[in-house]
Amino acid sequence: MLYLLVAKALVIDPAAHFSRFGALPSLVLSPLSDRSLTDWLEPAFVLYLTDAVVLAPSVPAILTVLVLGALVGANGAMGVEAIVRRPPACATGGGPWWIAAVLPSFLASFSCCAPTVLLLLGAGAAGAVISVIPFVVPVAALLLLGSLAWSARRLERTTVLAAA
Amino acid sequence: MQIGRRRLLIASGAAFAAACAPRVDLPAGGAPAASGAAADELDQISQAITSGGPPPDGIPPVEKPAYLSIAEASKQWKDDALVDTFTVDGQARAYPRFITVWHEIVNESAGGKPIAITYCPLTGSTLVFSGQLADGRATSFGTSGMLYNSNLVMYDRVTKSLWPQLFGVAVRGERRGERLTEIGGAVTTTFGRWKAKFPAGVVLSKETGHARAYGTWPYGDYDSAPGVIFPVRFTDARFPEKKLVVGIRANGAALAIPKDEFAQRREAKIEVGGRELVAQYDTELDAVRVLDRRTLEPVSAYNVMWFAWYAFNPKTEVLR
Numbered sequence: 001m002l003y004l005l006v007a008k009a010l011v012i013d014p015a016a017h018f019s020r021f022g023a024l025p026s027l028v029l030s031p032l033s034d035r036s037l038t039d040w041l042e043p044a045f046v047l048y049l050t051d052a053v054v055l056a057p058s059v060p061a062i063l064t065v066l067v068l069g070a071l072v073g074a075n076g077a078m079g080v081e082a083i084v085r086r087p088p089a090c091a092t093g094g095g096p097w098w099i100a101a102v103l104p105s106f107l108a109s110f111s112c113c114a115p116t117v118l119l120l121l122g123a124g125a126a127g128a129v130i131s132v133i134p135f136v137v138p139v140a141a142l143l144l145l146g147s148l149a150w151s152a153r154r155l156e157r158t159t160v161l162a163a164a
Numbered sequence: 165m166q167i168g169r170r171r172l173l174i175a176s177g178a179a180f181a182a183a184c185a186p187r188v189d190l191p192a193g194g195a196p197a198a199s200g201a202a203a204d205e206l207d208q209i210s211q212a213i214t215s216g217g218p219p220p221d222g223i224p225p226v227e228k229p230a231y232l233s234i235a236e237a238s239k240q241w242k243d244d245a246l247v248d249t250f251t252v253d254g255q256a257r258a259y260p261r262f263i264t265v266w267h268e269i270v271n272e273s274a275g276g277k278p279i280a281i282t283y284c285p286l287t288g289s290t291l292v293f294s295g296q297l298a299d300g301r302a303t304s305f306g307t308s309g310m311l312y313n314s315n316l317v318m319y320d321r322v323t324k325s326l327w328p329q330l331f332g333v334a335v336r337g338e339r340r341g342e343r344l345t346e347i348g349g350a351v352t353t354t355f356g357r358w359k360a361k362f363p364a365g366v367v368l369s370k371e372t373g374h375a376r377a378y379g380t381w382p383y384g385d386y387d388s389a390p391g392v393i394f395p396v397r398f399t400d401a402r403f404p405e406k407k408l409v410v411g412i413r414a415n416g417a418a419l420a421i422p423k424d425e426f427a428q429r430r431e432a433k434i435e436v437g438g439r440e441l442v443a444q445y446d447t448e449l450d451a452v453r454v455l456d457r458r459t460l461e462p463v464s465a466y467n468v469m470w471f472a473w474y475a476f477n478p479k480t481e482v483l484r
Binding site for chain 1: 239240378
């Protein structure tokens with residue numbers, strides 16, 4: 001949700017008065033004919049939900065939300081599982097492990113907030129930052145995957161040890 | 165028949181690359197081909213063109229504009245919505261910026277000949293161009309996805325030459341050095357003011373063939389916030405960067421009329437590049453029109469943010 005909001009795929013504008021465009025909710029689908037992949041950056045649909053809320057995500061934005069959302073959800077579920085079982089393998093020893101936990105979400109939110117960040121930095125610094133933006137979501141996804149695999153492995157080992 | 169995994173991967177990769185490649189092949193900025201002072205300036209401009217992010221036509225022009233009656237449009241747009249207005253074939257037409265901000269170019273025809281109503285959100289400028297090239301060929305225009313001085317760089321669909329909107333001269337490609345014909349008479353005002361003056365007019369419809377969040381503004385408070393995002397070649401601190409001036413250019417000379425101040429003055433005889441003109445404040449539309457004093461024909465004069473006007477016209481005079 002936050003990702004869509006910052007990526008401007010979800011716009012909340014109390015002054016918009018979208019019901020002027022017709023009965024709400026109203027859905028406008030993007031025409032699919034004669035598309036190249038670059039056109040997939042266009043909104044897949046526009047959904048005027050209320051007088052002040054419109055959703056217009058592109059296919060990549062929808063996929064990003066689904067993939068990152070699923071990974072964050074799986075990581076969260078694994079975390080809950082670890083807390084419930086309290087296996088000794090999940091004790092981290094108090095090191096700076098929280099950075100590994102926070103980094104994926106930081107990267108994901110940085111990538112979608114990038115235009116705002118660039119506005120704050122100004123055009124001079126933008127050049128240095130803009131080149132890394134395309135890699136940020138994949139890196140965040142990889143980190144989330146890695147974190148998920150690592151947690152799953154430790155939990156599994158604990159379960160095996162407990163069973164033995 | 166068996167297809168190897170490697171072949172399948174290569175074929176998929178090639179298909180992906182082909183699909184990702186821009187469908188429009190625009191001329192790249194190459195080594196300078198200087199041939200005199202004018203050529204040097206074109207080279208400098210060509211080399212200063214930067215990517216704005218989207219691919220060619222990633223901001224898709226409206227190719228088949230449809231129009232609504234004022235009664236229908238009044239249900240959709242508030243009276244304070246900004247519109248660019250222009251008379252096409254004797255019919256007053258309004259182009260809501262809540263639509264054109266997503267397309268930047270409306271390819272139209274007037275008198276059976278192509279014209280383009282172009283709007284750059286980063287410089288706040290709307291100019292109307294003839295789609296007739298100097299050699300007689302007719303063309304529509306696309307968005308290149310590139311910027312010069314933070315301003316829309318268009319390309320013509322016939323030769324793929326690049327034309328910065330506020331420069332109006334091709335800086336790359338076959339038509340390099342050629343100037344497009346600007347068509348005067350376009351005025352930026354509010355929907356409420358315009359429909360009161362032109363009750364028989366028509367308004368660009370949201371049925372553009374594209375799905376966009378019409379009614380929202382993707383640039384946030386850019387129009388009023390200080391600072392520009394993309395580099396500009398020349399800057400001047402006489403006015404705030406985003407202050408609206410009315411720009412007029414003739415025979416290589418340029419004049420800026422600060423719009424708000426001119427509202428008090430109402431009318432002024434001006435001379436730009438030896439051309440005798442008169443600037444008039446239209447109280448009904450809250451807009452400045454500029455006419456040729458001899459023919460009383462409107463000349464191209466348009467609202468534009470000060471930073472952009474100065475970046476393109478560093479020798480501009482300012483009407484005081």
